[in-house]
Amino acid sequence: MRLVSPKWTQRIAVGVLGAATLATLLILLFIIVFVLEKGLRTICWNFLFTDPQDMGRAGGIFPTLIGTLLLPLLALAVALPLGVGTAVYLTEYTREGRLTRIIRFGTDCLAGIPSIIFGLFGFIFFVTILKMGWCLLAGGLTLAIMILPTIIRTTEEAIRAVPYSYREVSFSLGATRWATVVKVVLPNALPGIVTGVMLSIGRCIGETAAVIFTAGQALHLPHSVFDSVRTMSVHFYILAREGISAKNAYGTAAVLIISILLLNVTTYWLMHRFIGRRT
Amino acid sequence: MKARAEKLAQRILLVIALSAISSLILIALFIFKEGTPIMVKMGLRRFLFSSEWEPQAGLFGIYPMIVASLWVTLGAMLIGAPLGIAGAIFLNEFVPKTVLRIVKPAIELLAGIPSVVYGFIGVMVLAPLIRNHLGGPGLSILAAAVILGVMILPTVISISTDAIGAVPNSYREGALALGATRWQAVHMVILKAARSGIIASIILAMGRAIGETMAVIMVAGNTVKLPHSVLNSARTLTATIAFEMASATGRHREALFAIGVVLFVIIMLLNSFATVILRGRTTRA
Amino acid sequence: MTAEIKFSVRRLCAFHGRAESLRSITLDVPDHRILGIIGPASSGKTTFLRTLNRLNDLIPDFRATGQVLLDSADIYQPDFDVVGLRKRVGMVFALPVPLPMSIHDNITYGPRLAGVRDRQQLYDIVERTLQAAFLWDEVKDRLHSSALRLSGGQQQRLCLARVLAMEPEVVLLDEPCSGLDPISTAKIEEALVALKIRYSIILVTNNTKQASRVADDTAFFLMGELVEHGLTEQIFTVPRDQRTGDYITGRFG
Numbered sequence: 001m002r003l004v005s006p007k008w009t010q011r012i013a014v015g016v017l018g019a020a021t022l023a024t025l026l027i028l029l030f031i032i033v034f035v036l037e038k039g040l041r042t043i044c045w046n047f048l049f050t051d052p053q054d055m056g057r058a059g060g061i062f063p064t065l066i067g068t069l070l071l072p073l074l075a076l077a078v079a080l081p082l083g084v085g086t087a088v089y090l091t092e093y094t095r096e097g098r099l100t101r102i103i104r105f106g107t108d109c110l111a112g113i114p115s116i117i118f119g120l121f122g123f124i125f126f127v128t129i130l131k132m133g134w135c136l137l138a139g140g141l142t143l144a145i146m147i148l149p150t151i152i153r154t155t156e157e158a159i160r161a162v163p164y165s166y167r168e169v170s171f172s173l174g175a176t177r178w179a180t181v182v183k184v185v186l187p188n189a190l191p192g193i194v195t196g197v198m199l200s201i202g203r204c205i206g207e208t209a210a211v212i213f214t215a216g217q218a219l220h221l222p223h224s225v226f227d228s229v230r231t232m233s234v235h236f237y238i239l240a241r242e243g244i245s246a247k248n249a250y251g252t253a254a255v256l257i258i259s260i261l262l263l264n265v266t267t268y269w270l271m272h273r274f275i276g277r278r279t
Numbered sequence: 280m281k282a283r284a285e286k287l288a289q290r291i292l293l294v295i296a297l298s299a300i301s302s303l304i305l306i307a308l309f310i311f312k313e314g315t316p317i318m319v320k321m322g323l324r325r326f327l328f329s330s331e332w333e334p335q336a337g338l339f340g341i342y343p344m345i346v347a348s349l350w351v352t353l354g355a356m357l358i359g360a361p362l363g364i365a366g367a368i369f370l371n372e373f374v375p376k377t378v379l380r381i382v383k384p385a386i387e388l389l390a391g392i393p394s395v396v397y398g399f400i401g402v403m404v405l406a407p408l409i410r411n412h413l414g415g416p417g418l419s420i421l422a423a424a425v426i427l428g429v430m431i432l433p434t435v436i437s438i439s440t441d442a443i444g445a446v447p448n449s450y451r452e453g454a455l456a457l458g459a460t461r462w463q464a465v466h467m468v469i470l471k472a473a474r475s476g477i478i479a480s481i482i483l484a485m486g487r488a489i490g491e492t493m494a495v496i497m498v499a500g501n502t503v504k505l506p507h508s509v510l511n512s513a514r515t516l517t518a519t520i521a522f523e524m525a526s527a528t529g530r531h532r533e534a535l536f537a538i539g540v541v542l543f544v545i546i547m548l549l550n551s552f553a554t555v556i557l558r559g560r561t562t563r564a
Numbered sequence: 565m566t567a568e569i570k571f572s573v574r575r576l577c578a579f580h581g582r583a584e585s586l587r588s589i590t591l592d593v594p595d596h597r598i599l600g601i602i603g604p605a606s607s608g609k610t611t612f613l614r615t616l617n618r619l620n621d622l623i624p625d626f627r628a629t630g631q632v633l634l635d636s637a638d639i640y641q642p643d644f645d646v647v648g649l650r651k652r653v654g655m656v657f658a659l660p661v662p663l664p665m666s667i668h669d670n671i672t673y674g675p676r677l678a679g680v681r682d683r684q685q686l687y688d689i690v691e692r693t694l695q696a697a698f699l700w701d702e703v704k705d706r707l708h709s710s711a712l713r714l715s716g717g718q719q720q721r722l723c724l725a726r727v728l729a730m731e732p733e734v735v736l737l738d739e740p741c742s743g744l745d746p747i748s749t750a751k752i753e754e755a756l757v758a759l760k761i762r763y764s765i766i767l768v769t770n771n772t773k774q775a776s777r778v779a780d781d782t783a784f785f786l787m788g789e790l791v792e793h794g795l796t797e798q799i800f801t802v803p804r805d806q807r808t809g810d811y812i813t814g815r816f817g
Contacts, residue, residue, distance in 0.1 A: 010462040014373055020365035024436070025382065027429055028389045031400060085295035093289050095624055105554065106300030112483065112550040113306065113543070114490020116517045120539045121306045123524070124313055145302045152299060165661040169723075172619060173674040174651035174730060178288045183673070184663060199391075206393030209492040209521055237395045237493060240402070253396050260391045268384065282645070 032257055039254025042247055048255070052219055056235060057245045061252055063221045067136075067229035068259070070222065071215060072204035074140030075147055076197060082144075083151025084186070084193065090152075091159045092181055111149035115210040118146045122214035137225040139215025146210060147200035154199065158192020159185055191271050198267040202260055208233045232256050310543055314536035326537060332503045334523070339534040341541070343505045347420065347513035348489055350506060351499060354424025355431055355488040360481050362428070363435025367477075370436075371443040372465050383440060390433035398497030401426040406498065415510030418500035424509070426498050427491055431484040438483065442476020443469060475556050482553040486546050492517040516542055570595040570734055570764040571616060576630035578611055578788075580623070585611045587788045588630070593734075598756060598765040600779025600796065602772050604811065608788040609768045610658075613736050616766070617653040618646050634734075651678065654727030658739040660719035662711035667703055670711045670722060674730035689729050697725035698755050717748025724755060734764045742770065753778050772812055776800050784808045 004012075046060055053059035086107075090100055122142030132138040162185050170180040186193075208231075216228030217238065230238075232252055239249035318326050321339060329340030366386070370379045401422050410417030446469050454464035470477070500512020501522070514522070520535050527535055571593035578586035586608045593599050601609045611620065618639060620626045632639050639649055651674070663670055671693055672686045680686060690707060694700040699721040703714070711722055720740055727735055737756070741749040756765060756778055769775050775782050776796060783793040784805075792799060792808045803809040 006460045006463060010460040013462040013465075014369075017365045017369035017373060020362050021369045021382075024362055024366050024386065024389075024432055027432075028385060031389075031392060031396070034400060034404070035396060082295055082298045085292050086299060089289075089292040089296035093292050103296055103300055106303045108554055109547060109550050110299050110303050110306075112486050112490075112546050112553075113303075114487075114492065114517065114546060116490065116492040116520050117306065117310065117539055117543055117546075120313075120520065120524070120536060121309055124309050124536070125305065129309075145306070148299050148302065163661075165657065165659070166663060168619065168622070168657065169661045169663060170673070171622065172617060172650055172655040172657075173677065173726065174647055175673075175677050176285055176647050178285060179677055183677075188664060202391040206391060206395075208393065208395050209517075212521075213524060233393045233395050236393075236399070237497075240395070240399050241497065249399065253399060256393055256396060260388070260393075264384070264388050264391065282647075 032261075035250065035253045035257050039250035039252075039257075042251030043254055047248075047251055052235075052248075055244055056219065056239050056248055058248075061232065061235060061248070061255065063219055064230050064232045064235040064252070065255075066221055067215070068205055068231045068233070070136060070229065071139050071143060071211065071231055072201045074136060074225070075143035075204055076200065078141060078144035079148045079151050079200065080197065083148050083196070084155050086148075086152045087155035087159055088181055088185075090156055092177060092185065107149045107152050110145070111153070113146075115146065115207055118142050118210040119213035121145075122210060127214055132226065134214065134216025134218075134228040135226045136215060136222050136229050139211050139229070140225070142210050142214045143204050143207065146207070147203055150200050150203065151193075151196045154196025155189065155193050158189035158196075161192065162188040194270055195267055198263055198270075202263050205231070205256065205259055205263075206233055207231075208237050212237070232259075307543065310536060310539045313533060314538075314540035317530060317533040318537050318540070326534075327541070330505055332519075334527070334531040334534070337530065339530075339537075341516065341519075341534075341538060343503055344514055344516045344519050344538070345541075347499065347506055348515040348517070350420050350509065350513070351423045351427060351495060351515055352485060352488045354420065354509065355427035356481065356485060358425060358428030359431040359435055359484060359488075363432045363480070363484070364439055364477060366432070366436050367439035367443055368465060368470075371440055372461060372469065379440070383437070386433050386436050389429075390437075394430065394491060394494040395497070397426050397430055398494035401494065401498035409510070413510055415508070416500055416512050418498060418512050419510050420499060420506055420513050421509040423495050423499035423513075423515075426494050427488045430491060430494060431487050434484040434487055435480050438480035439473070439477045442473040442480065445476070446472040479553045479556045482549050482556070486549040486553075489545060489549075490517060490542065492521050496521050568595045569593070570634070571766075572631075572633040572636070574631040574633070576612075576615060576628065576632060578608075578615055578620070578629075579627045580611075581625045585788050586615070586628075589790045591783060591790060591793055593764060593766060594781070595733075595764045596760055596762075597780040598760050598767055598778055600775030600782045601766065601768045601785060602770070602775050602782060602811070603785035605770070607785040609785050610738055611788075612785065613655075613738050613766060613768050616734070616736060617650050617655055619650075619655065621646065651730050652732055653734045653736060654730055654732035655736040656720070656723050656727055656738065656740045658742050660716060660723050660743070662714065662719050662722055664710070664712055666708045667711045667714070667722060668707040671726050671729045673726065678730070690725075693725040693728040694722075696728055696755065696759060697721040698751050699725060715748075717744050717751065720744060720748065721752060721755065724752065728759070732763065734766065735759070737765070737767045739768055739770055741774065749774070772800075784811065786811070 048060060048065060049062050050060035051062055090103060094100060122138055126132050126138035126141055127134055166184050167180055170184045211231055212234050217230045217234055218228035219230055222229045232255060236249055236252040239245055326339060326341060328342050330342045331338040331340045370382055405422050405425060406417035409419060409422055450468050450472055451464055454468045495515050496518040499515060499518060501514055502512045503514050506513040516538050520538055524535055569592050573589055573591045576586055576589040577584060589612060603609050614620045615628055615632060628640060668690055671690045675686060675689055691700060699718060702718060714722060741752055767779060779796045782796040782799040784791045786807055792803060792805045799808060800812060
């Protein structure tokens with residue numbers, strides 16, 4: 001009756017699925033190895049810590065390194081309190097109802113908006129209407145809105161994982177809701193919050209479209225939040241797109257990849273430390 | 280006094296909790312405010328379905344870009360969805376859990392790689408391959424679709440893995456106890472149970488593909504013409520905004536915001552769709 | 565019963581949504597005595613206990629009617645200070661729930677919330693309460709290690725010490741020994757008997773033997789109703805209600 005026995009279908013299926021998985025992993029490996037192989041040679045002390053010359057054709061990437069550092073920090077300074085506050089409100093201060101559904105729906109939608117739309121919005125709202133011009137602040141605020149859903153979701157998940165009994169104990173010991181949140185809920189949700197922060201930093205570092213229209217692309221060190229900055233991603237894009245210097249483009253890409261790798265490794269290390277300490 | 284402080288905390292938190300939804304409204308408001316006038320002036324039909332995009336001449340028809348975005352997105356789905364779902368099934372059902380625990384973070388790392396890097400690899404590696412073996416300019420719809428297909432893999436795998444992982448073990452055991460092979464259990468029972476989560480992952484991935492800008496701008500080439508083959512170069516909706524924003528003024532800029540409106544609407548529809556599907560799953564469970 | 569009345573409960577009814585979980589309970593709780601509450605599962609014992617520190621308020625669509633007077637003040641008055649109430653009425657839960665922090669910090673959680681900052685004072689509280697809970701000798705050398713590393717019995721005594729650290733007037737215990745071995749149980753019981761000199765104690769238990777061992781008075785709950793309430797000796801030897809006798813002798817429940 002059957003052309004192929006179930007046993008053979010099983011073998012074929014496993015083979016195909018395994019091959020697909022392997023292909024996915026190989027692509028990942030290829031991207032990382034390719035960029036590092038081409039770019040590692042360029043990376044040296046001078047490349048990292050000197051100013052670029054001739055539009056980036058020569059010299060280093062120091063200002064873009066600083067820009068890449070400052071922009072996520074600024075975004076987090078805004079988004080972290082807002083995101084954690086939202087998550088605390090959703091989990092501890094209200095019951096499920098129409099309001100929470102609206103807030104969740106808004107968060108989900110915000111998470112799906114493409115970065116180019118954030119760029120357009122930041123450009124028209126912060127840069128043009130609020131007259132900030134292309135600057136660190138406009139970029140930071142735009143990125144803050146972009147990462148807000150990530151922070152809200154990861155924090156909410158982490159808070160929900162804190163056992164209900166901890167709250168009961170805290171209340172029964174005469175704690176107010178706020179004291180319970182600060183002393184019991186948030187400390188125990190910290191690993192999850194840290195993960196959200198790391199994910200957000202990664203997204204900020206890799207972002208180009210939203211940044212280029214809000215923070216600009218000035219190739220010098222910013223003196224205040226009202227100065228334009230260029231991040232590594234933007235710098236890399238400009239170098240590659242305009243064919244300024246393939247060598248420096250690869251170098252910048254390698255620095256980017258290494259930053260992302262370090263960020264991920266740090267996150268996992270932190271998580272394991274937290275978990276290890278608690279049990 | 281404490282009760283008062285509590286009330287105050289609650290009020291402040293409520294205001295904070297509204298930040299996400301107010302940002303969304305603010306974004307919608309400004310994109311629509313800038314973008315809709317020209318659509319009204321030109322007429323929506325002409326804006327969406329005419330093929331002339333000549334900003335200097337005041338002609339703004341985005342049909343070629345819509346087609347390019349659709350082709351690129353569909354191509355990306357054809358490549359990314361099967362690979363991603365296959366990976367999710369394999370990692371959940373056919374290897375030990377420890378492998379999943381190691382591989383999943385690695386795949387999520389793939390999501391962390393900046394899109395400009397993907398684009399650059401498309402330009403340096405993929406485009407020459409296509410040019411030499413398949414013909415055409417290399418920078419093409421095909422190249423963009425492949426790169427995007429890879430870029431959406433983490434979204435598909437991550438959400439599908441969660442959906443498949445959420446299928447109760449009793450379903451598996453039930454199927455296996457009836458003498459099914461592992462694969463029969465997967466395609467007869469588990470995929471059906473996890474179907475809504477998998478579909479949601481595909482829809483969300485589609486949203487990401489349509490919205491992706493930097494990789495596409497680098498890889499798809501830069502031709503505002505109706506594409507006839509996947510080997511043609513083309514320019515998507517997002518790429519047009521990114522390309523021309525810096526130099527656009529007046530009606531040209533309005534037209535770019537109007538493209539933003541179109542994107543915004545598409546994404547909202549896709550997201551609402553995915554939300555409904557995912558919510559359906561949780562209420563049924 | 566000549567002792568001073570601590571809690572005076574009048575016609576207390578409680579509802580979870582539509583379901584009535586307590587039916588017009590009227591009961592006095594005297595000071596410096598141990599009241600044992602017995603009854604089968606889901607008879608309303610725990611719900612009753614949690615109305616006394618208003619912990620049920622945390623449950624959505626919970627509602628209570630009637631009066632609960634603590635020192636003649638109705639704790640269900642809208643402007644009653646609930647946080648203050650919970651400081652006066654401490655609670656030990658069925659499963660020991662040490663907060664994920666050190667032994668020292670677990671015990672000083674309540675006092676620190678109340679504003680005690682002085683380190684020596686906090687240390688004195690830790691020593692005094694751990695001794696009262698018969699735990700001091702076992703943990704005095706590792707006060708700063710995680711409370712999660714203690715055994716179940718030790719954890720429950722820590723929870724008792726944590727409640728005592730707030731210097732409450734009433735201590736509520738919700739089946740505190742349900743997960744413990746006989747030796748740990750004996751230690752908790754010993755501590756309770758010693759503590760009634762200073763506190764009013766209400767002990768919910770599903771172990772009738774335990775009530776007969778430590779309680780001065782006993783109340784029997786069944787399906788949300790208070791069937792009988794009296795001196796422990798009387799309840800266990802000459803129950804007035806048939807159902808009480810049946811439950812105690814193990815004929816149902």
